[in-house]
Amino acid sequence: MILVIDNYDSFTYNLVHLVNELGAGTRVYRNDAIDVAGALGLRP
Numbered sequence: 001m002i003l004v005i006d007n008y009d010s011f012t013y014n015l016v017h018l019v020n021e022l023g024a025g026t027r028v029y030r031n032d033a034i035d036v037a038g039a040l041g042l043r044p
Contacts, residue, residue, distance in 0.1 A: 001025045003044035005034070 002024050006012040008031070016026050027042065 001027055001042070001044050003039055003042060004028045005031050007031050
């Protein structure tokens with residue numbers, strides 16, 4: 001799983017789409033919806 005931090009940029013989902021096409025799973029969080037501890041807890 002690849003963790004993607006969305007900084008309210010429209011390009012984020014272009015990257016997510018490409019990564020998913022390569023077969024890697026993604027999780028997207030807005031930059032104000034997750035902190036470092038939360039990200040590390042996901043074990044990306």
